[in-house]
Amino acid sequence: MNTAPDIHPDLLKKYDRPGPRYTSYPTVPQWSPSFSQRDHREALLRGAASPDEHFALYIHIPFCQERCHYCGCNVVISKKPKVVDAFLEHIDIELERVAGLLGENRRLLQVHWGGGTPTYLAVDQIVWLFERISARFQIGPDTEIALEADPRVTSEEQIHVLRQLGFNRISMGVQDLDPEVQRAIGRNQTEKQTRSLYDYCREEAFTGINFDLIYGLPGQTLDGWKQTIGSVIEMAPDRLAVYSYAHLPANIKHQAKIDAAALPAANIKSALISRARGLLEEAGYAAIGMDHFALPGDELCAASREGRLHRNFMGYTTIADTQTIGIGPSAISFVGNTYTQNEKRLFKYYRALDKAELPTASGLALTHDDLVRRWIIEQLMCNFQLSFEELSDRFEVDFITYFAEEGPQIRELQGDGLLQCSEGGLNVLPLGRNFVRNIAMVFDAYLKKSGREIQYSRTV
Numbered sequence: 324m325n326t327a328p329d330i331h332p333d334l335l336k337k338y339d340r341p342g343p344r345y346t347s348y349p350t351v352p353q354w355s356p357s358f359s360q361r362d363h364r365e366a367l368l369r370g371a372a373s374p375d376e377h378f379a380l381y382i383h384i385p386f387c388q389e390r391c392h393y394c395g396c397n398v399v400i401s402k403k404p405k406v407v408d409a410f411l412e413h414i415d416i417e418l419e420r421v422a423g424l425l426g427e428n429r430r431l432l433q434v435h436w437g438g439g440t441p442t443y444l445a446v447d448q449i450v451w452l453f454e455r456i457s458a459r460f461q462i463g464p465d466t467e468i469a470l471e472a473d474p475r476v477t478s479e480e481q482i483h484v485l486r487q488l489g490f491n492r493i494s495m496g497v498q499d500l501d502p503e504v505q506r507a508i509g510r511n512q513t514e515k516q517t518r519s520l521y522d523y524c525r526e527e528a529f530t531g532i533n534f535d536l537i538y539g540l541p542g543q544t545l546d547g548w549k550q551t552i553g554s555v556i557e558m559a560p561d562r563l564a565v566y567s568y569a570h571l572p573a574n575i576k577h578q579a580k581i582d583a584a585a586l587p588a589a590n591i592k593s594a595l596i597s598r599a600r601g602l603l604e605e606a607g608y609a610a611i612g613m614d615h616f617a618l619p620g621d622e623l624c625a626a627s628r629e630g631r632l633h634r635n636f637m638g639y640t641t642i643a644d645t646q647t648i649g650i651g652p653s654a655i656s657f658v659g660n661t662y663t664q665n666e667k668r669l670f671k672y673y674r675a676l677d678k679a680e681l682p683t684a685s686g687l688a689l690t691h692d693d694l695v696r697r698w699i700i701e702q703l704m705c706n707f708q709l710s711f712e713e714l715s716d717r718f719e720v721d722f723i724t725y726f727a728e729e730g731p732q733i734r735e736l737q738g739d740g741l742l743q744c745s746e747g748g749l750n751v752l753p754l755g756r757n758f759v760r761n762i763a764m765v766f767d768a769y770l771k772k773s774g775r776e777i778q779y780s781r782t783v
Contacts, residue, residue, distance in 0.1 A: 330593055330757055334739060338758045339589045341779035343770075344569075345704055345763050346636050347655070347662060348697040349687060352777045353769045354662055358686030360675065362661070366688070367424040369659030370646050378425075378658075379433035380460060381637060382414070382452070383651030385669075386443040388476060392509040392580040393498070393540060393568060397653035397667050398439050407448055409673070415455050416676045417650050422459035425648075429460040432645055435637045436470035442477040446484050453488045467492060469531075469637075474520040475512050482520070486527040493524055494533040494564075499540055500551040507541040507585060514554060521558050531621070534560045538595040539568035541585035548595050549602065556606040562623065563608065563616040564638060565599050567592070569780030589783055593757070612639050612705055613759045632705040639705065652682070661688045692768065695720055700763045707751035707759070714748075722748075732765045758782065 343350045370376065385399045386407060399406070422429060434456065444452065462468070469492035470485065485493075499505065500514045524532050534555055538548065555563065570586060572578040587595065600610060608616040609624045612632060617623040626632045626641040633640050635647055636655050649656040653667040663686035666672040675682035689697065695718045702709045711722045726733075733749075736742040741755030742762060751759055760782040764770055 330597075330754070332590065334754075335589055335593055335783060337739075338761045339781055339783040340761075342760050342764050342782040343767065343779055345700050345760065346634070347657070348700045348767070349662075349689070349693055349769050350767075351655075351662075351664065351685075354664065354685040354687040356685045358663065358683065358688075360681040360683040362686060362688070363656075363663045363681045363683040364424060366656075366659040366661035366663060366686070367421060367648075369661070371425040372659075377430045377432050377645065378460075379435070379635065379637070379642070379645045379647045380431050380456065381647060381649045381651075381654055382434075382436045382441075382456070383438065383649065383654040383665075384410075384436055384441045384444065385439040385652055386410075387438070387440045387473075388443070390509070390577055391498075392507075392577060393537065394577075395569060395571070395575050396439065399669060404443075404445060407444060410669070411448060411452060413673050413676050414452065414651060417682065418455055418459050420676075420681060421648060421650065431460050431462050431466050432642050433637070433640070434462065434466060434468045437637070438471055440473045440476060441470045442472050442481050446480055449481065449484060450488065462489065467642075469494065471496065472520065473512075474516045477520055479523050482523055482527055486529065491529060492531040492533070493529050494535060495520060495560075497534045497555070498537045499543065499548070500554055501543070501547040504540050504542045504547065507581065509580065518558060521560070531562065532560045533562040533564060534558075536563060536565045536599070537568050538565060538599065539570075539587055539592045541581050543587055543591075543595060545591070545594060545598055548598060552599050552602045556602065559618070561618055561621050562611075563603065565596065565614050565616065567596070567614070567780065567783070571778050571780065574778050589781070593783055596757075610756075613756065615639050627706070630706045630708065634701055634705050653684075660694065662686055691718070694718070695725070696766045696768060699766050703749070703751060703763055703766075704759055707756060709749040711746075711748045726766070729765050736762060736765070 385397055387398045387400055388402055390398060390400050468490045470490060471494045473496055495517065497517055498508065498510060505511050521532065570578060570581065570583065603616045604610065608618060609627065611617050611623050611627050622641050623639060633643050646658045647656055648658060649665060652665055652669055652672040654665045656663045664684050665682045666675060666684045672682045698717065699709055714720055714722055733742065733744055737744055741752055741758055743750040743752055751762060755762060
């Protein structure tokens with residue numbers, strides 16, 4: 324059992340502050356808009372240089388029939404299926420262009436369709452897109468092929484065809500099963516709809532089913548949340564991602580539809596995730612990283628126990644050092660030690676591809692210092708530990724000397740019972756797992772030197 328102890332109110336008040344989620348380091352706000360499509364092209368060529376390289380492929384499908392109030396994703400709201408035709412044509416152009424730069428070295432360990440709502444696509448469009456991907460990249464019998472699905476709009480026919488194509492993992496947006504919370508967030512999804520899709524995915528023998536839940540939503544109560552977690556446990560998905568809601572209406576305009584006064588206070592929000600963790604662990608789930616849970620037989624559990632968990636934009640994974648190719652509007656790539664993000668707006672994305680360019684909006688080539696700190700942050704957020712010896716072997720860095728400036732902050736975390744520092748390395752203590760984003764922030768060089776205001780979600 325990994326259940327963290329209760330958090331003292333003073334500690335909650337001290338550490339509940341805005342901070343990055345660290346799905347990347349350096350984080351997206353630090354990437355430069357002056358990074359060009361030529362820079363992107365060179366990164367892809369560097370990534371393809373090793374004959375032993377392998378990749379993950381992410382396809383962003385932005386379409387939704389309606390917008391949920393809480394959503395922070397890049398989505399296009401439309402009830403006209405024909406808008407997809409032009410989109411798929413341009414996805415195909417980008418796939419061809421990127422595959423050409425990668426040459427013959429295109430083996431995929433992971434494929435992930437995200438959004439938006441990938442099942443916005445009709446069955447024939449799903450088949451067509453998968454065939455276009457398969458024509459350019461090598462998908463093997465062990466490739467993890469996953470997509471995100473909305474139980475409100477996903478049909479049994481779509482699920483059957485996806486499984487026949489080779490999709491083996493599916494992630495369902497659930498958020499909360501309480502009808503009052505659903506009304507407050509503009510996502511009316513009945514428990515019956517969720518159970519129906521889940522049951523059919525089990526019939527189709529998907530090897531992994533994940534539910535996404537969100538805590539900190541308007542109107543959530545401990546009793547209602549307990550009922551949601553109980554229903555989820557009864558269904559028994561293989562994995563759960565339990566995310567903290569980030570309320571940023573200044574940046575995400577439609578979040579203004581959410582009544583800020585109805586959002587749970589920090590102490591209630593902390594109690595919600597604590598309640599979820601306790602109930603899930605009691606039911607046999609293991610806590611993975613900072614916000615995931617998995618049943619004992621899931622490969623994430625073994626990776627977590629053995630200290631070989633990793634993290635990318637698609638979540639926690641057992642696959643190490645995989646270069647990620649992002650295709651579609653706003654999609655993010657990490658190739659050749661370089662981050663790039665595509666144009667978010669469809670017309671800009673189309674325009675770049677129509678001009679025979681890559682649709683690059685921003686990016687950053689990582690320095691040696693970036694790579695050092697990126698690795699440290701991943702180790703702490705995935706495996707809750709850092710080996711000084713492994714750090715030295717990988718980067719020829721002596722931790723004590725290199726991070727002398729961070730020493731006082733590390734000692735403060737130790738004093739608060741969040742972190743243990745020994746001769747061999749750092750260990751995040753059970754209490755510190757609640758504040759692992761705060762611990763990671765100590766090693767973020769950009770937070771100290773950024774001269775502009777950046778809106779981050781709160782760490783608790």
